[in-house]
Amino acid sequence: MNDFFSTYGSLIVSMVLGSLVxxxxxxxxxxxxxxxxxxxxxxxxxxxxxILSTKVFISKSNLFPxxxxxxxxxxxxxxxxxxxxxxxxxxxxxxxxxLAIATIAFVEVLRVISLNLDITGGAVxxxxxxxxxxxxxxxxxxxxxLLIISxxxxxxxxxIRVGRAFLAIREDELAxxxxxxxxxxxxxxxxxxxxxxxxxxxxxxxxxxxxxxxxQGTFDASIIYLTFVLIGGSRSFxxxxxxxxxxxxxxxxLRNLADTGGLPDWxxxxxxxxxxxxxxLLIVIGTIFFxxxxxxxxxxxxxxxxxxx
Amino acid sequence: MQLSPKNTIILEAKGLTRRFGGLVAVNNxxxxxxxxxxxxxxxxxxxxxxxxFNLITALIPFSSGELIYExxxxxxxxxxxxxxxxxxxxxxxxxxxxxxxxxxxxxxxxHLHTKSNIVTGILGLPLATREEENSxxxxxxxxxxxxxxxxxxxxxxxxAYGDQRRLEIARALALEPQILLLxxxxxxxxxxxxxxxxxxIRDLRDxxxxxxxxxxxxxxxxxxxxxxxxxxxxxxLIALGEPSVVRNDxxxxxxxxxx
Numbered sequence: 001m002n003d004f005f006s007t008y009g010s011l012i013v014s015m016v017l018g019s020l021v022x023x024x025x026x027x028x029x030x031x032x033x034x035x036x037x038x039x040x041x042x043x044x045x046x047x048x049x050x051i052l053s054t055k056v057f058i059s060k061s062n063l064f065p066x067x068x069x070x071x072x073x074x075x076x077x078x079x080x081x082x083x084x085x086x087x088x089x090x091x092x093x094x095x096x097x098x099l100a101i102a103t104i105a106f107v108e109v110l111r112v113i114s115l116n117l118d119i120t121g122g123a124v125x126x127x128x129x130x131x132x133x134x135x136x137x138x139x140x141x142x143x144x145x146l147l148i149i150s151x152x153x154x155x156x157x158x159x160i161r162v163g164r165a166f167l168a169i170r171e172d173e174l175a176x177x178x179x180x181x182x183x184x185x186x187x188x189x190x191x192x193x194x195x196x197x198x199x200x201x202x203x204x205x206x207x208x209x210x211x212x213x214x215x216q217g218t219f220d221a222s223i224i225y226l227t228f229v230l231i232g233g234s235r236s237f238x239x240x241x242x243x244x245x246x247x248x249x250x251x252x253x254l255r256n257l258a259d260t261g262g263l264p265d266w267x268x269x270x271x272x273x274x275x276x277x278x279x280x281l282l283i284v285i286g287t288i289f290f291x292x293x294x295x296x297x298x299x300x301x302x303x304x305x306x307x308x309x
Numbered sequence: 310m311q312l313s314p315k316n317t318i319i320l321e322a323k324g325l326t327r328r329f330g331g332l333v334a335v336n337n338x339x340x341x342x343x344x345x346x347x348x349x350x351x352x353x354x355x356x357x358x359x360x361x362f363n364l365i366t367a368l369i370p371f372s373s374g375e376l377i378y379e380x381x382x383x384x385x386x387x388x389x390x391x392x393x394x395x396x397x398x399x400x401x402x403x404x405x406x407x408x409x410x411x412x413x414x415x416x417x418x419x420h421l422h423t424k425s426n427i428v429t430g431i432l433g434l435p436l437a438t439r440e441e442e443n444s445x446x447x448x449x450x451x452x453x454x455x456x457x458x459x460x461x462x463x464x465x466x467x468x469a470y471g472d473q474r475r476l477e478i479a480r481a482l483a484l485e486p487q488i489l490l491l492x493x494x495x496x497x498x499x500x501x502x503x504x505x506x507x508x509x510i511r512d513l514r515d516x517x518x519x520x521x522x523x524x525x526x527x528x529x530x531x532x533x534x535x536x537x538x539x540x541x542x543x544x545x546l547i548a549l550g551e552p553s554v555v556r557n558d559x560x561x562x563x564x565x566x567x568x
Contacts, residue, residue, distance in 0.1 A: 153431055160430030160441065161423050168417045171406035177388035178366055178398055180421035180484060189427070235408070297408075 009137030011252055013208060015245040016143040020201045022228035022244030023150055027194035029234050030163070031187045032170035033092060036222040037103035040110045041084065041195040043217025045076035045202025050126040050212040051119060064130035064207070069142065073203045080199025084192035092187045107217050115214045125213020129206050139208050146204070147241070150197065154237035166190055220276060227279045231286040233293030242295055251275045317344040319520050320365070320396075320488060325374035327360055334360040336544035337374070342488070347514055348522045349535030349552075353564060356541040358524045359401050362490050365522075366398050367391045379487075393421055397486035399477040401493045401524070407466030411457055411476055414465050415448035418483035422447075451479040470497045482517070489513075491523040495530055503527060507534045532556060540564065 005012075021038060028035040049072040057068040091102045114120040121127075133139060157163035165186045168176040173183050206212045227247050233239015254275070258268035270277075286293070320342040327335040335357040342348045350358050363369045365376065367388045376384050378394055386394075397418075406414050423444055425437035452458045455475040460468070465476060474494055481489055494510070495503045507530050514521050525531045531538060532552040540548040540555060542564040548555050555561055 156431045156433070157427070160427075160437065161420065161425050161444075162427045162430055164413060164417050165420060167409060167413075168406050171408055172404050174368060174388070175400065175404040175406065176417070178368070178392055178400075179418040179480065180389050180392035181417070182387070182389045 005135070005137045009135060011249060013136055013139040013143055015248045016140065016147050017201055017205055017208065018228065018248030019241040019244030020143070020147055020150065021198065021225050022232060022240035023154065023237060024194045024198035024201065025225050025229045026154075026234070026237055026240035027197065028187070028191045029229060030157075030166040030170060031183075031190045032173065033187055033191065034096065034100045035091075035103045035191060035194070036100055036226060037084075037087065037091075037106050037191070038194060038198040038225055039217040039221035040103075040107040041080040041198035042202040042205070042221070043107075043110060043114065043212075043214075044083065045073075045080055045199030046206035046212045046216055047114060047120050047126070047202075048072065048076040048079060048199070049203035049206040050129050053130050053207065054126060054128065059130070063134065064132040066132050066142070069132050069203070069207060073142075073200045076199040076203040077196045080202075081192050081196040084195030085188060088188040088191040088195075089184075092184065092191060104219060104222060107219065107222060111214050111217050114217075121213065123214065125211060125215075126206075127211050129210050129212060131210065132207060136208065139204065142204055146200065151237065151241065158237070162186070162189070223276065223283070224279055227283055227286075229293070231282050231290070231293055233295030235292045236295050236297050236300070238300075239293045239295035243293070247279070250278075254278070318342070319344040319379060320522075321377040322361075322365070323375040323377065325361070325364055325376065326372045327357075327364055327369065328372045333544050335364060335371070335541075338541070338544070338546045340539050340546060340549055342520060342522060343536075344520055345514065345518060346520055346536045347510065347534055348520070349531040349538040350522060350524045350541065351526070351528070351531055351538060352541035355543075357544040358541055359492060360544075361541070362398060362492055362522075362524065365391075365490065366396060392484060392486075395484070395487035396490065397481035397484040397488070398490035399474070399481050399492055399494060401496070403470075403473045403477060405465040405473055405476060405480070407464065409465060410462050411452060411465055411468070412445070412448055412461040414476060415451050415480050415483045416444045418480045419444040419447060421484060448479075448483060451482055454482075455479045471502060474498075482513070486519065488520045488522065491521065491525075493524050493526065495525055495527055503530050506530075510534060 021042060024038045024041070025035070052072050052075065053064060053068065059065055059068065087106055091099060091106070094102050115123055133141070158167070165176070165181045168179065168181055169183050169186055177183050202216070224247065228243040229240045232241070232243015232246065254271040258271035318341045323339050325335055325338045326333065338361065350361065352358055360369070364371045367386055371384070375382060378396070383391065383394065406417065423440045425440050429437040449458065449461065452461055455478060457472060457476060457479070465473065468476060474496070478491070478494065491510070495506050498506060510521060510523070511534060513519060523535070535552060537550060538552055538555045539546055540561050547560045547564060548558040
């Protein structure tokens with residue numbers, strides 16, 4: 001068991017963090033808005049945690065105190081949320097592909113700013129972010145409760161007034177407006193909730209990865225996170241969770257596959273380094289054959305029916 | 310028994326105009342709708358009827374003119390604010406929330422009559438839970454009213470055309486409106502269904518004390534149902550009055566039969 005955890009601990013935590021990022025992208029999608037801003041808030045949250053833990057919360061003990069990590073997550077969530085409101089109000093006037101482009105631009109702006117500021121360590125980034133745990137697997141103590149709480153919240157959200165307003169806007173924004181729902185308000189709310197979650201996950205990731213730099217919030221990351229929800233399922237939060245887990249693990253699985261030997265050189269090269277190509281292909285194929293992703297609300301209805309009968 | 314005096318004006322349009330580029334879809338249209346009235350809006354295809362509905366419900370801004378509701382100018386409002394004033398509508402090209410259940414479609418329209426926010430809702434505090442239960446009850450009553458109470462969990466997009474039109478009416482009624490705008494409610498129905506619908510609309514008006522404005526192509530239905538009728542032709546109001554008057558108006562006959 002210990003062997004298993006020391007080999008796969010890092011991957012398991014990455015998968016949980018991946019599904020949380022997936023959820024942060026799923027929130028604006030609940031209102032039908034394709035926003036790719038999550039990596040920006042993720043990077044911002046990471047920088048906040050990295051700066052606070054290396055410059056402000058200096059502790060003498062061997063392990064970084066967990067309550068400081070929780071405090072960093074809180075601060076990262078608040079700042080991301082405030083920035084989310086500030087960015088969301090103008091950006092959500094745009095729709096569809098234009099919103100996607102605007103949010104990609106937002107991620108790029110944050111990336112370039114972080115490359116050029118002293119406090120973010122410029123191109124080098126921030127090193128030696130203190131560790132609150134001895135083993136990487138122990139990050140689950142933070143990441144897993146956050147995922148479970150988030151999933152419970154999402155489950156509830158889909159069954160209450162606010163969540164139904166989100167879905168109504170996704171289904172038909174114009175009709176939702178005619179039914180008395182203020183589309184702008186709820187779109188900004190969903191976008192802001194997503195940015196809070198992304199910021200908090202970033203704060204955990206910064207500690208988990210030990211180092212943080214401008215490569216965390218890039219266009220590549222946007223595409224990978226988009227795969228999480230588009231292929232996992234854009235109509236059910238479980239799709240985002242499963243998508244986040246599977247597609248975080250996929251590159252590792254492919255790398256193992258490449259190392260098994262007996263494969264032609266070009267194929268093992270492709271499996272090792274062609275991650276973005278594979279994800280890109282999956283997005284194209286997925287949107288054609290599974291426009292709502294693999295995990296859909298209908299799938300659950302079918303499964304529960306089978307169980308009952 | 311007539312509770313409200315028959316000639317209280319509830320909605321007034323003054324010189325409403327909407328241009329789409331060079332086309333004047335609605336041209337300087339003025340009329341007043343009385344409380345508790347069934348007000349028909351007819352005209353050939355492309356006369357500007359739906360555009361007029363879209364202007365009233367603020368889905369598109371008007372180029373000029375003024376809209377007055379219960380004595381207040383409501384020209385600058387957004388669609389959800391118009392709904393908040395008690396003006397509900399259905400759509401000509403049905404706009405239900407297709408992937409959601411019939412019940413959810415109607416519950417969503419209870420939005421303005423509920424207040425729970427994201428925190429009280431997620432925590433399931435007593436007020437929010439009670440609200441949810443009330444909305445559900447109210448929605449079930451409305452589905453019963455339109456005769457769909459045995460299919461509440463079915464997706465809206467799976468309903469037959471006529472049922473979708475009725476579901477849209479139920480959804481609009483969930484807003485508890487003062488004015489109900491129906492855009493071609495009888496489209497796609499057979500004569501028998503049209504007759505039933507006409508009875509249903511009159512019954513709604515009496516029971517819920519509604520004012521109803523409806524667009525309809527089927528002339529016999531409009532003539533039999535409406536208290537007054539406005540006729541639009543190329544965006545202009547060419548006649549307004551009781552059915553018997555409008556029916557014999559030379560301009561109307563010419564618009565419908567051509568020259």
